[in-house]
Amino acid sequence: MAPNGSSPEGAEEVCSIEAASAFLADSPVSGEAVADDVATFVARHSAEGHQGTDGAHPRPIVVVTSGGTTVPLERRCVRFIDNFSAGTRGAMSTERFLEAGYAVIFLTRTGSLQPFSHLLPSADPPELVDRIACLAKPAGADASTGDSNAPCSSSGQGQGQGQGPIVQIRPDHAAGVAKVLAAREACREQGTLLVLKYETIFEYLTYLRILADQLQPLGPRVMFYLAAAVSDFYVPWSELAEHKIQSADGPLELRLQRVPKMLGALASAWAPASFVVSFKLETDQSLLVKKASTALQRYGVHLVVANLLHNRKDVVTLVEHQEAQAAAAAAAAGAGEAAAGAGAGLGAEMGQEDGGVRAVELHRPAEEADIERLLVGAVAARHAAFRQAAGA
C-alpha cells in the first residue's frame, strides 16, 4: 500500500510513519552488531538466490518475531514494564518454517522459548542437566550388574577413562537431545537460522527497522511474521530518569505514551515489497475477526493471524483480503497441498466474508502435537502465491 494511498486511513498511516520515525530517532539503541550479522546472512542468501536451492526457486526468507518487549522505567534499567509472552508460537513456527525450506531470522526476547526447546525438559539449567544426564560409576566400581533398565547403567560407556565419575545421557532423553543437536547442526551448515535477541521495545523496533532495510532488496521473497507481543505504552528515552527512581514517601505516578503502531510503517514504507503477517490476540470471541479486519485494512498487512487467549494452541483464524485467499487456494491446489490438509488449511476452513475480508479458521489436527505445522503451511502457501503474483 502506497503511503499516500486513497484509503480513508491514508492520513493516519502517514502520521504513523512519522510517529515511527520519531520513536526510532529517540531510541538509544544503535544496533550495529545486529546490522553486521544481518548483512552476512543477507549476503549468503542473496548469492544462493541466483542459483536457487532446488535448482529452480531461491530459498524464501522469513523474519519471525517472538516473545514480549520490555519498557524501561529508568535508563540504568532496574525497573521495567514487561509484556508477558512465553514465545511458544514464534519458536514452534520457526521450526516449521525451517522444515518448509525457509531461511529464518528469529528476533526473540532473551529467555523466551527457543526453537527445539520443546524437545527438552522445561527446567532451569541445573535441573535440565539433572533430567537429561546422570552419573554412572566407572565399570567395575558398581556392585549391581546386568541391570539394563537402570537410568544410567555402568556398562563401560561414557567419556571418562577411569578417572572419576562418568556422565551419561539418560536413555529416555537421548533421542530428544540427539534431535536438538542434529537440527542445530543442520541450521549451522546451511546458514538457515539467525537468532537475534532483544529485551526492550527500543531494541526490538530498532532491529526490526534494520531488518526491513537490509532485506528490502529481496522484496517479495521475504516474509515478516510478527508474533512478538509488543508493548502498547512506553516512556520515551528522553524522559527517563538516569538512576533508580527513589522510593520516597507517597504513591508513584507513571504516565506512559502510546508506542506508535509500526505495522503501517513496516508494510507501507520500510518493507513495501515484502509479505507481512501480523498477529492479534484477544480474549473476546465476538471482537476477534472484527479487530483483525480493522488491522488488515488500517495497516496494509497481507494477513492477520487472530487468536483467542484460551484456545490459541488449538485454533487460529486467518483474516485476509478475499482475492488473496483465492490466489493462495489456487497455489496450494496446484502444489497438491490441499489434499494433505497442511497447505491453505482448506480442510478446516470456515469462511466468513465481510466487505472483501475473509476469515479462515484452522484447527489443530488431532494427530499433531501443535497447530504450527498447519498454520505455517497455510501462511507459506499464501506467501508462495504472493511471490508468484509478484513474478518473483
Next chain:
Amino acid sequence: MAPNGSSPEGAEEVCSIEAASAFLADSPVSGEAVADDVATFVARHSAEGHQGTDGAHPRPIVVVTSGGTTVPLERRCVRFIDNFSAGTRGAMSTERFLEAGYAVIFLTRTGSLQPFSHLLPSADPPELVDRIACLAKPAGADASTGDSNAPCSSSGQGQGQGQGPIVQIRPDHAAGVAKVLAAREACREQGTLLVLKYETIFEYLTYLRILADQLQPLGPRVMFYLAAAVSDFYVPWSELAEHKIQSADGPLELRLQRVPKMLGALASAWAPASFVVSFKLETDQSLLVKKASTALQRYGVHLVVANLLHNRKDVVTLVEHQEAQAAAAAAAAGAGEAAAGAGAGLGAEMGQEDGGVRAVELHRPAEEADIERLLVGAVAARHAAFRQAAGA
C-alpha cells in the same frame, strides 16, 4: 525488637506490621502447596535437630531469597512491572551455605540464577545442550580414527547400542556437569535444599510469611538472608482490572502504592527469635553506610549487607550493631576461622563506628572467583554467635 519498643521508630514499626498484614489480607495467593513443602522440610530438620548432625549441634537453617519480584498490572497477568535481578548473590550464597553445613530454603524468582548454574554455560536450553553435548557417529561409521582431541570422538562410548547417533558429553564440560549432578544428588539425599519459586510480589510475601510462621519453633537456629530485590511500588489486587488494559487513545496513567516494608514485621513480629539479614543496594557510595544504618535501626534486623551496584561482586559492607560484631569476632576467633580470612572478615575489615553501628568491609580474595564464600562465612559466624548467645 519488641513491637512496642521505645525507639523513636516504634510507632512506625507498629504501623508497618499493620500495613504488612493488610497487604497479605489483599493478596490473591493462598500458598497451600508451598506450606506443605515447608512443613515436610521443617519436620525433617526438627527431628534431625534432636540428635544433631555432628553429634553436637543441629544443622542451622537459612532462608535465602533471590531474584526480583513482579507487580501485575492486570489480574490475568499480561503486563507487569519487573524489578531486575539476575539472582547471582542468592544462588552463589546458597551453594556456600550448603558447604557451611546449612539446610537452605531457596525462595527464588522463576528463571533467575539457580545454585550450581555457574558450573554450566549460560545459555537457553537448546544452546546449553549444544555446548555440553555432541553427536558421535557409532563406532566404525566414522572414517577418522585415533583423534583423541576431537570434541566428541567415536570411541564406542555412549548409550546407543548401534542404533543411530550417540550423544556424548563434551570432555571440556564433563567435570562441570558431573559436579552439578553430584551436588544436586547430595542435596536430595540429605534433604538440605528446598527450592520455592515465585513470580509476583504477592507470592513472594505470602511465601515469606508462611516460612516465618512454620520456622518459628526453630527460633535462633533459623536465619533469613533477604537478597531478593523486592518491588517498592504495586497496585493492590483489589484495584487491578480483570482483563488486559485496553490500549485506547491517549496516554496511560498508572498510580502505584508503596509496598509496605516487610523487614520490620518479619524481624519483630513474624520471626522475632530468628537472625535476620537484609540487603541494601545503592549507586552512591556516600549514602551507602548511612542508609544501611537506618535500615538496621528502623527495622530491627541483625545485619545489613550493603552493596554498590558497580562493585558488588568484589566488595560488600556488613553493617551491624557494635556488640554483635564483637561477639561474632570472638566466636570466629574461638573457632579458629579468623586466620583463614573466611570467618568474621577480620582480615579485610575497615571499621566505621557511628552511634553504636559498625561497618566492616569485605573484599573478594584475589584467589577466589566470587565473594560469597567470604560473605557467607562472615554471616554464618555472626549467626553462630547469635545462637550461642540465645543458648541454642
